[in-house]
Structures are given as structure tokens and as C-alpha cells.
Amino acid sequence: MIYHLITTPDCNLCCEYCCGKSFQEPESKIKFESVPSKPQFTQAQLNSFLKKDKDKPVSIIFYGGEPLLNIDFIKQTMDAQEKYKTVDNFLIQTNATLLDKLPKKYVNRFHTILVSIDGGRITTNKNRGEGTWEKVINNVKLVKSNGFKKEIIARMTIEEPTHFFEDIMDLINPKDENGFSFNSIHWQLDANMWHDYKKRNFSNWIREYNLDITKLTDFWVSEMKKGRVLRLYPFLGLMNSLIFGNKFYLRCGSGVSNFTIISNGKISACPIMQGINEKYLGDINSTNPKNLSFKLTCSSPCTKCSEFELCGGRCLYSNLYPAWPKKGVNEICDSIKHLISEMKRIQPEVEVLLKNKVIKKKDFDFLKYNCCEIIP
Numbered sequence: 001m002i003y004h005l006i007t008t009p010d011c012n013l014c015c016e017y018c019c020g021k022s023f024q025e026p027e028s029k030i031k032f033e034s035v036p037s038k039p040q041f042t043q044a045q046l047n048s049f050l051k052k053d054k055d056k057p058v059s060i061i062f063y064g065g066e067p068l069l070n071i072d073f074i075k076q077t078m079d080a081q082e083k084y085k086t087v088d089n090f091l092i093q094t095n096a097t098l099l100d101k102l103p104k105k106y107v108n109r110f111h112t113i114l115v116s117i118d119g120g121r122i123t124t125n126k127n128r129g130e131g132t133w134e135k136v137i138n139n140v141k142l143v144k145s146n147g148f149k150k151e152i153i154a155r156m157t158i159e160e161p162t163h164f165f166e167d168i169m170d171l172i173n174p175k176d177e178n179g180f181s182f183n184s185i186h187w188q189l190d191a192n193m194w195h196d197y198k199k200r201n202f203s204n205w206i207r208e209y210n211l212d213i214t215k216l217t218d219f220w221v222s223e224m225k226k227g228r229v230l231r232l233y234p235f236l237g238l239m240n241s242l243i244f245g246n247k248f249y250l251r252c253g254s255g256v257s258n259f260t261i262i263s264n265g266k267i268s269a270c271p272i273m274q275g276i277n278e279k280y281l282g283d284i285n286s287t288n289p290k291n292l293s294f295k296l297t298c299s300s301p302c303t304k305c306s307e308f309e310l311c312g313g314r315c316l317y318s319n320l321y322p323a324w325p326k327k328g329v330n331e332i333c334d335s336i337k338h339l340i341s342e343m344k345r346i347q348p349e350v351e352v353l354l355k356n357k358v359i360k361k362k363d364f365d366f367l368k369y370n371c372c373e374i375i376p
């Protein structure tokens with residue numbers, strides 16, 4: 001089981017597609033209650049909840065808001081687990097602007113660090129605020145020079161008017177001499193989360209995005225021919241299922257094997273549902289984690305879709321609370337179908353490369369539900 005552990009709902013940035021849009025959102029039909037800015041439970045309470053599920057590996061993803069705004073709680077949780085030994089893996093999803101504040105003995109214990117960055121300097125700073133790209137890149141370099149050897153995943157949030165192919169290439173092979181070359185990247189469309197479809201030019205942009213997916217697919221295979229499997233998570237996750245038959249339900253794992261522990265001790269299916277009282281699934285004092293799975297799942301249109309098995313439903317939250325009209329939802333689904341068809345197109349080539357040992361099966365392994373939703 002994987003748990004997003006909310007260290008604080010607060011954030012130190014105001015990104016364009018998150019905090020920025022929240023100010024423009026019309027009166028939402030969803031009732032959000034405010035949650036405490038720090039966890040209201042003890043390490044002993046947390047551990048007695050986690051250990052009830054110890055027959056399987058337990059992973060914690062520190063999450064927010066920005067999780068590093070509550071470094072003390074991160075340190076306390078990791079220190080407590082030195083004694084309890086219930087948690088197998090610690091991960092963190094962070095904007096990385098404060099990563100230099102966490103001592104390296106904690107950083108080096110992470111299984112994975114997921115870093116929010118949208119591409120090169122111009123795109124990232126436009127979305128996340130001036131100076132953010134520089135801070136993130138410096139902190140990633142610092143973490144590496146302090147001995148972190150495991151996976152660092154760049155997490156892009158993408159939307160118009162950006163150029164996806166250019167932006168992702170700026171992470172793989174940075175144009176800027178001060179950049180950092182990421183081997184692992186996940187991207188997520190900012191789509192169907194806010195009531196913003198009519199204000200946007202998504203229909204035109206998604207056509208360009210689909211062409212970029214084709215271009216990136218060709219680039220991905222060309223790198224494989226040189227023996228390098230870039231860990232582009234939407235590609236990696238789908239190819240993993242196509243070739244090795246690994247099954248997923250909802251690919252982010254929300255409500256299946258991935259739950260969120262909110263600062264008030266309540267449990268929700270995913271981090272975005274913190275504050276939505278009507279969808280809470282339990283709390284850490286009285287709920288057995290073994291009873292959490294499949295209480296909340298995707299319904300129509302996903303369950304009737306021909307691609308449900310591979311797609312898994314994209315996003316439980318937007319399936320429950322769609323913010324876009326049908327036209328916009330169809331455009332997203334068409335882009336998912338295009339992505340799947342591109343992976344099927346190159347599948348025979350990838351299988352030959354595997355057979356000829358140019359690449360290996362283990363190149364496609366990853367920790368299931370590691371905070372990459374796979375379907376963008």
C-alpha cells in the first residue's frame with residue numbers, strides 16, 4: 001500500500017494552474033472544509049494504523065501543499081520509523097525550492113524524489129514564478145552532489161500555450177548550459193480540474209500535443225536502439241502493461257492501493273480530495289487499511305470505454321467531479337487513445353529490442369503507484 005502523507009496543505013508558491021486558477025474558480029459545487037496546517041496525530045497513532053497492513057510493503061509519499069514547509073514532521077516520521085520499521089519506502093513530491101533545507105541524511109533515504117518542473121527556464125518560471133527554475137535545478141544538483149543515487153522524477157504540468165515536445169526535450173537534453181538532464185519524467189495535462197474550458201484554447205492545443213506525442217514516441221524508440229530506455233512514465237507504464245501484461249486498475253492507484261492521510265487524520269482516495277468531507281473513507285484511529293480498497297471507484301463513461309483496461313480511467317477525482325463539458329472530456333480521451341495507439345505502434349519494435357538484449361525487461365520496472373499517474 002502507498003500513502004500520500006500530507007505534511008501541510010500550505011504552499012510557498014502560487015503556480016498558474018493551481019493556486020492561480022483557484023482564485024478564478026466560480027462558486028464550486030464541491031464543499032471543501034479547511035484542514036489543519038499541521039498533522040494532528042502522533043507518530044504512534046500513525047504507525048499503529050500503518051502496521052495493520054504490514055503483510056504488504058508500505059510506502060509513504062510526503063505530499064502537500066508543499067511538504068517541505070513542515071520539515072520537522074518529515075524528520076520525525078523518518079526518525080520514528082528507524083524504531084518501528086513499518087515503512088519500506090519513503091518518497092517525496094515537492095516543488096524542490098526548499099530541498100536544500102532537508103539534511104542529506106534524510107534526503108539520501110528517499111526511494112524517489114519527484115520534482116515539479118515544467119521544462120526549461122522560461123516555461124517553468126512563467127508557470128511557477130520568477131527564479132523557480134534556477135532554485136529547483138540548483139537543489140537537484142545539490143542533492144546529487146550530496147550522494148543521492150536513486151530516482152529523481154521531473155513532473156511536468158502542461159497546458160496551452162506551451163510546446164510540449166520542446167519543453168520535455170529541455171528536461172532530457174537541456175539547451176541551457178546550467179540545466180540538469182533528467183532521465184525520468186512524468187507529465188500531466190492541466191485538464192478537467194477547473195471550470196476553465198470555455199476560457200481556453202484547448203481544442204487547438206491538444207492537436208499539437210498529439211503530434212508531439214508521436215514525435216516523442218519516435219525519439220523514445222530511437223534512444224532504445226542505443227540501449228537507453230528513458231523513463232518517460234506515461235510511455236513506460238503503458239508499455240509495461242502491453243508487453244509484460246502487468247495489470248493496473250486506476251493507474252494513479254487512488255482508491256485502489258494508494259490513499260491519502262490528511263492532516264486531520266482522515267483518509268481520502270487521493271490528495272486532491274483533502275477537505276472533501278463527503279468522500280472521506282475513514283480515519284487513522286478507527287479504520288483498518290485492509291478495508292479501504294475499492295470503496296470509491298471510477299464509473300461511467302470510463303467503465304464503458306473500450307480503453308478502460310489500459311487507461312484505467314485517468315483520474316478518479318475528475319470522474320467523480322467533472323469540471324469540463326463533454327466536448328472537452330472527449331478531447332482528453334481522444335488524446336489518451338492516441339497515446340495508447342502510439343505505444344501499440346512501436347510495441348513490435350520494442351519487443352525485438354528486448355529479444356536482442358539491446359534493452360532489458362528491468363528497464364521497464366517501477367514502483368507501482370509511485371505518484372506518477374501514467375495517464376496524463
Ligand code: SF4
Pocket residue numbers: 301302303305306307308311312313314315332333334336337
Ligand atoms: S479514455 Fe477516457 S473514458 Fe476511456 S477510460 Fe480513459 S478517461 Fe475513461
Ligand code: SF4
Pocket residue numbers: 252253254270271272314315316317318373
Ligand atoms: S489522477 Fe486524479 S484521482 Fe489520481 S491522484 Fe491525480 S487527482 Fe487524484
